[in-house]
Amino acid sequence: MSSRSDAVDPARLAQWCKEHLGSPPVDEIFRSGHLAVVVGLRLADGRDVVVKIRPDSPRIAACVEIQRRVFQAGYPCPQPLTDAAPLGGDIATAEAYVPGGASLPSSDQAPRAFAEAFARLIRLAPRPAEVSTLEPAPSWAAWDHAEDGLWPSPEGPDVNLNNLDEVPGAEWIDDAGRRARERLRASGSEAVIGHCDWLAGNLRWSGDALLVVHDWDSMIADSEAVLVGLAAALYSTVDVDELATVADTERFLVAYCQARGRDFSADELERSWAAGVWTRADDAKYQHTVGQPITSLSESEARERLRRAGTDRGPS
Incomplete structure (x- = not known):
């Protein structure tokens, strides 16, 4: 439990509930x-x-x-x-409060189940112009940020991901993030609204049917290809602690296009792969900077994902 959690005053929380929910x-x-x-x-x-x-x-x-x-x-x-x-x-x-549910659908159905749930959300979400601002996007989705340096400021503790002098040794992560960002900036399309943290921990299932989606603070506006690429890179198939493999991501993208009834163009597909590299590299850079094991991305996987994103070469 975080110190921030401990700091919530029970009396103030009780008063808030009485005022806004009508009951303590x-x-x-x-x-x-x-x-x-x-x-x-x-x-x-x-x-x-x-x-x-x-x-x-x-x-x-x-x-x-x-x-x-x-x-x-x-x-x-x-x-x-x-x-x-x-x-x-x-x-x-x-x-x-919506309790219960399993962390994952059956493993052979996970790509389809996660992709169809995401496609339905994209269809039902309002257009960006229909709601107030969704800026700034969370750092792991903020490839188009306006801050100095490659990486935006992460949420939470004050950590500088752009200071190579303090924590060297992650040049391949920076290279992956830079190449993904350049590919994403090379083209674009109309923004839609979707969920940028499509982790297994934020969804619950009843068999292979979606029971509930949580973490609605993670709504952003971006192109459909980018939103789908983030989801395809972050979901899980057999273990909530293991992010999608390259093959898992490919299966998600295929299933998503089937659910929407139209294939992505070659450009959209490459942007989806690039978005996945960005979000996984952002997490990997944070892990490296704070001294944690790098679990979000490997150098070989970054190279393959960048190849599918249409970049000239993988991380050097």
Whole structure:
């Protein structure tokens, strides 16, 4: 449990629930969190809810509105119960608690199941112009950031991913990120809205049917090819701690195109592969910088993914 989670004042949280949910909490079901504090609560009126507390950002209002609209359209996500509202110096939202479900569908159906769920979300999400700002995108999806240096500032602790003098030895990661970013900047298309953190930990399944999608703070606007590429690189097939292999990503992309009823163009397909390299390389660079084992990307895998992205060569 993070120190940030410990810092949430129970009395202030109870008052927030009374004001915005009409009932105080009587029991805490769970508490977790890293970038945000997520607290499951049982209210006095019998409802089970989840309250999410995080630093204020203008993008949160749009994320809540997207979640509300796709819920109303029948998509399996928790029902939003409040708008974004201040809680101390932070901002909080509440949603219905949806427990249960398996972390993965059956392994032979995982690419299809994850891809079809993503395609349905893209279809049901509002257009970017219909909601307020979704900027800035989370760092792992912010390939088009305007900060100095290759890498944007990560969420959470103050870490400089661009200081090669402090933590040398990750030149191949920088090369992969740079080449992916150059490929993504070479072309583009109209933005749509989708989920940029399509990790197995954010979805739950009932057999091979999607039960619920969590983490609606991870909504961004980007081209369909980029959003699909992020998802295809991040999902899991046999273990929630193992990201998609190159073959898994290819199967996801095929299944997604089948679900949408139209193949990607050659350019769109290359941009999907490039987006996957960016997000995996961003995570790998963070892992290297803070001294963790690099698990998000290997040099050989980066080389193959970059080849499929249409870059001239893989990491040197």
